[in-house]
Amino acid sequence: MINWPNFVSQLFNGLALGALLALISSGLTIIYGTLGVLNLAHGAMFMLGGYAGYVAFGYTHSFIIAVIAGSLFVMVVGIVMERVIIRHFYQRPHEDQLLVTFGLGICFVEIVRLLFGSQSQMVPPPSMLQGITSLGFMFYPTYRLAVVGIVAVALSVLFIVLYRTRLGMIVRAGIEDSVMVDSLGINVFRVFMIVFGIGAMAAGFAGIINAPVVSLTPGVGDDILVETFVVVVIGGVGSFPGAILGGLIAGEIISITSMFNPSYAYVMLFAAMTLVLVLRPHGLLGTQGRE
Amino acid sequence: MLKQRPFLIEALTAAGLIAAPFLLPLIGFAPNTANRILVWGLFGLGFDILFGFTGLLSFGQSAFYGTGGFVAAYLLTQAGFPNVVLALIIGMIAAAAVGYLVGLIALRRTGIYFAMITVAIAEVFFFVEFNPLADWTGGENGLPGVPTPSFNLGFTTIHFTSGWSLYPFLAFCYFVGIVVALRIVRSPVGAVFRAIRDNPLRATAVGHNIHGYKLTAFVIAAAYAGFAGGLLGVLQAFMPPDAFTFDTSGQLVMQTAIGGRATLFGPLVGAAVWLSLQDFLQATLGLGAAWKLVLGIVFVLLVCFLRNGIIGGIATLYDVATGKRSASLSKEALPATSEPAREEPVAEARPAPQPDTPPLHLEDRNPAEPILQAKGLTKRYGGLVANSDIDFTVNRGELRGIIGPNGAGKSTFFKMLTCEVPPSSGTILFEGRDITGMTVTDVCQLGLTKSYQVNQLFAGLTVRENLTIAALSALRGKFRLDLFRTIQNIPGLPERVEQTLDLVNLTSRPDTPVSELAYGEKRRLEIGLALATSPSLLLLDEPLAGMSPRERVETVKLLKSISQGRTMIIIDHDMDALFELAERVTVLQEGRVLVEGTPQEIKNNTTVQEAYLGGVHGVLAA
Numbered sequence: 001m002i003n004w005p006n007f008v009s010q011l012f013n014g015l016a017l018g019a020l021l022a023l024i025s026s027g028l029t030i031i032y033g034t035l036g037v038l039n040l041a042h043g044a045m046f047m048l049g050g051y052a053g054y055v056a057f058g059y060t061h062s063f064i065i066a067v068i069a070g071s072l073f074v075m076v077v078g079i080v081m082e083r084v085i086i087r088h089f090y091q092r093p094h095e096d097q098l099l100v101t102f103g104l105g106i107c108f109v110e111i112v113r114l115l116f117g118s119q120s121q122m123v124p125p126p127s128m129l130q131g132i133t134s135l136g137f138m139f140y141p142t143y144r145l146a147v148v149g150i151v152a153v154a155l156s157v158l159f160i161v162l163y164r165t166r167l168g169m170i171v172r173a174g175i176e177d178s179v180m181v182d183s184l185g186i187n188v189f190r191v192f193m194i195v196f197g198i199g200a201m202a203a204g205f206a207g208i209i210n211a212p213v214v215s216l217t218p219g220v221g222d223d224i225l226v227e228t229f230v231v232v233v234i235g236g237v238g239s240f241p242g243a244i245l246g247g248l249i250a251g252e253i254i255s256i257t258s259m260f261n262p263s264y265a266y267v268m269l270f271a272a273m274t275l276v277l278v279l280r281p282h283g284l285l286g287t288q289g290r291e
Numbered sequence: 292m293l294k295q296r297p298f299l300i301e302a303l304t305a306a307g308l309i310a311a312p313f314l315l316p317l318i319g320f321a322p323n324t325a326n327r328i329l330v331w332g333l334f335g336l337g338f339d340i341l342f343g344f345t346g347l348l349s350f351g352q353s354a355f356y357g358t359g360g361f362v363a364a365y366l367l368t369q370a371g372f373p374n375v376v377l378a379l380i381i382g383m384i385a386a387a388a389v390g391y392l393v394g395l396i397a398l399r400r401t402g403i404y405f406a407m408i409t410v411a412i413a414e415v416f417f418f419v420e421f422n423p424l425a426d427w428t429g430g431e432n433g434l435p436g437v438p439t440p441s442f443n444l445g446f447t448t449i450h451f452t453s454g455w456s457l458y459p460f461l462a463f464c465y466f467v468g469i470v471v472a473l474r475i476v477r478s479p480v481g482a483v484f485r486a487i488r489d490n491p492l493r494a495t496a497v498g499h500n501i502h503g504y505k506l507t508a509f510v511i512a513a514a515y516a517g518f519a520g521g522l523l524g525v526l527q528a529f530m531p532p533d534a535f536t537f538d539t540s541g542q543l544v545m546q547t548a549i550g551g552r553a554t555l556f557g558p559l560v561g562a563a564v565w566l567s568l569q570d571f572l573q574a575t576l577g578l579g580a581a582w583k584l585v586l587g588i589v590f591v592l593l594v595c596f597l598r599n600g601i602i603g604g605i606a607t608l609y610d611v612a613t614g615k616r617s618a619s620l621s622k623e624a625l626p627a628t629s630e631p632a633r634e635e636p637v638a639e640a641r642p643a644p645q646p647d648t649p650p651l652h653l654e655d656r657n658p659a660e661p662i663l664q665a666k667g668l669t670k671r672y673g674g675l676v677a678n679s680d681i682d683f684t685v686n687r688g689e690l691r692g693i694i695g696p697n698g699a700g701k702s703t704f705f706k707m708l709t710c711e712v713p714p715s716s717g718t719i720l721f722e723g724r725d726i727t728g729m730t731v732t733d734v735c736q737l738g739l740t741k742s743y744q745v746n747q748l749f750a751g752l753t754v755r756e757n758l759t760i761a762a763l764s765a766l767r768g769k770f771r772l773d774l775f776r777t778i779q780n781i782p783g784l785p786e787r788v789e790q791t792l793d794l795v796n797l798t799s800r801p802d803t804p805v806s807e808l809a810y811g812e813k814r815r816l817e818i819g820l821a822l823a824t825s826p827s828l829l830l831l832d833e834p835l836a837g838m839s840p841r842e843r844v845e846t847v848k849l850l851k852s853i854s855q856g857r858t859m860i861i862i863d864h865d866m867d868a869l870f871e872l873a874e875r876v877t878v879l880q881e882g883r884v885l886v887e888g889t890p891q892e893i894k895n896n897t898t899v900q901e902a903y904l905g906g907v908h909g910v911l912a913a
Binding site: 032038085088092094095096098099100102103104106107110111113114118222223225226229230232233237263264265266267269270273274277278281 | 404
């Protein structure tokens with residue numbers, strides 16, 4: 001029941017979940033911030049990453065290759081999706097963008113359901129990360145600890161790309177004013193394509209990293225998408241630090257509430273979102289005027 | 292589509308609903324399919340008012356569908372409530388009440404935030420139904436044994452059971468639903484809904500409390516959803532927990548988009564397509580689980596190429612066939628983003644419009660008192676001072692011009708006067724009343740509004756509809772729930788719209804959609820929108836911007852005729868025009884009042900010349 005080690009282990013669970021949510025939400029938020037498109041197929045990207053990794057793992061039995069293949073596959077899907085469809089929606093109203101990405105998400109889920117069936121699939125964690133680790137006062141699954149580290153590295157890479165490279169500078173400028181970036185002679189469309197690819201890849205990467213923790217089903221992305229929305233609303237749309245902060249808050253709320261009564265996890269998450277909306281309608285780290 | 296002959300649509304709907312049980316079996320429709328289509332169609336009526344007409348895309352309608360359904364089912368199965376119809380109505384009221392509370396939260400934001408919040412809220416409802424409330428809702432088992440309605444007429448009892456026997460009851464509910472929805476859509480509230488969809492900023496500026504109206508649309512949608520949810524239980528004799536799932540909301544959104552948004556019948560058509568395709572793909576083609584993929588692809592293609600769905604497509608085809616519209620399918624697919632640059636034919640020798648009766652505010656006030664007084668008005672954006680310590684007074688009946696180089700703070704000054712942005716310090720008195728810190732809506736209701744530098748029109752509506760929306764705010768106040776009043780029956784409305792059409796010289800094109808107007812016409816409509824709110828003080832931000840010389844001449848004439856009996860302040864860069872129009876001119880420079888005087892004084896003022904010519908004279912003299 002509720003005792004000290006249990007509480008700490010839930011804190012760790014929350015950290016692992018929060019880190020994953022942070023990564024997925026940053027993908028969603030950099031796409032929205034740069035392109036102005038809310039990708040409702042983002043949950044499907046998460047799911048696709050898991051399945052692509054699962055297939056790669058089936059052939060190679062290497063977790064590393066599965067992670068790389070899963071991420072790259074989703075990046076390619078994202079780029080193709082942007083080039084073929086999303087590009088034609090930049091000038092159309094938000095509602096149409098929501099509708100088309102929602103429809104695409106359903107198509108992806110149904111394709112996977114057709115290919116792999118509805119039953120759940122499992123990817124085992126890499127052998128060196130299996131088992132449990134002693135933290136002195138308690139034991140904790142090694143892979144879940146590793147998830148926190150892996151995602152932290154991924155977020156740092158994303159941070160470096162966004163804040164320390166030329167591409168990142170263009171992306172951040174594009175978030176502020178994409179018309180201006182365009183008129184400065186930078187091919188915004190190419191940047192948009194890359195950003196969409198990177199954003200999708202973040203979700204795909206999270207999908208395969210999460211596969212050993214939670215088994216894969218075609219619908220695995222749906223719940224994640226809802227949690228991601230809450231994260232983004234709490235953190236503030238278009239804000240990379242906001243996505244990380246919101247992710248960690250949401251992860252901890254879900255796990256700590258689950259310790260007392262799992263059925264109230266979403267209620268508490270929703271209560272937190274409502275509180276933020278009432279006190280800071282633009283999110284904790286969001287800026288005013290970006291709708 | 293939804294106007295012309297009175298009760299035509301109602302009559303056709305009734306005829307269609309009566310004919311359906313005789314025609315549908317011929318094409319192999321199972322009665323249960325028809326019944327499900329009606330429930331989805333009724334669910335969608337409210338959603339179409341919310342999404343199609345008001346422009347609020349909610350992915351959380353399942354919350355209200357489930358709430359209404361479970362309240363009704365609980366009353367009928369657990370609480371021993373005898374009357375089915377009454378239980379359905381209580382379910383509807385419960386859903387509407389929940390919708391009100393949820394709306395208060397979700398409507399704090401717009402656009403994609405709104406969509407995300409509704410998704411999250413619906414998900415919470417799903418979890419609450421499954422767990423904390425499982426004792427009442429049956430959790431994942433749902434509530435079985437929902438009875439069907441029966442009516443005791445004294446001499447006989449009519450019992451609606453299932454299949455075609457239940458159909459008349461559902462059809463009647465749908466018919467009532469569509470009649471009510473048509474009334475709402477044709478009411479003044481419906482007009483404001485469309486205004487919010489097309490341009491929420493301007494809807495606010497012409498004096499409508501759009502938050503109240505959005506909440507109204509949200510509650511209406513929740514009420515429809517709640518009633519339809521109750522019918523789902525009646526239809527299946529069982530209230531399924533999956534009414535609460537995200538899939539329910541998603542299916543509703545997709546059906547509405549497939550059928551056609553803002554048509555009211557779209558969800559019904561979409562549901563018919565959806566359910567019959569599902570049957571066809573699963574049973575006839577034996578596709579099994581792949582049916583949803585096919586529907587997903589159909590949906591994506593429709594969103595890409597036929598934005599207004601099946602009904603919208605048919606309407607376009609019909610218009611093309613009857614020659615009303617030259618094949619503009621491509622325009623439908625990609626809403627025009629660029630303005631057509633064609634020159635409008637200037638009306639030749641237009642008779643000068645009769646100076647209309649001056650606004651009522653004018654006589655019953657002390658004419659000596661200035662209509663507008665700004666004291667020490669300052670606006671800082673961080674370190675940047677846009678306006679600094681401006682004192683400004685305009686008398687009743689005056690036509691004031693404001694000029695100043697780019698960046699002098701003219702537009703910021705106007706925004707503060709109309710309360711679009713709050714001043715950092717200073718006060719604004721309008722007709723002796725302190726309006727500092729009021730909302731733009733309230734200020735417009737008091738009689739102060741402006742026309743925008745960049746057109747802010749209701750782009751999807753016709754010229755007449757645009758003016759009607761502006762006039763409604765003057766005639767009805769900022770918020771009123773006259774949901775069932777026919778818009779034509781508002782006293783004074785047609786006169787006011789005609790009068791404004793005449794004033795801005797658009798009498799020849801009242802039923803043209805705004806998107807088809809020439810630039811100069813749009814510019815005049817922009818002024819017309821402000822005029823139709825019958826302001827006692829009208830602010831015009833660069834009314835001549837972007838006009839050809841010929842259009843300028845016309846518009847100056849127009850402004851002169853408007854100014855009869857009105858107080859106006861005009862910002863413009865066209866000095867010749869402004870000096871011709873204005874009695875007094877204020878010059879702003881670097882956020883301060885540089886000088887104020889008659890046009891002649893301004894022309895001869897050396898500091899003004901210096902401000903505009905950058906002190907060339909000084910350099911030459913030196």
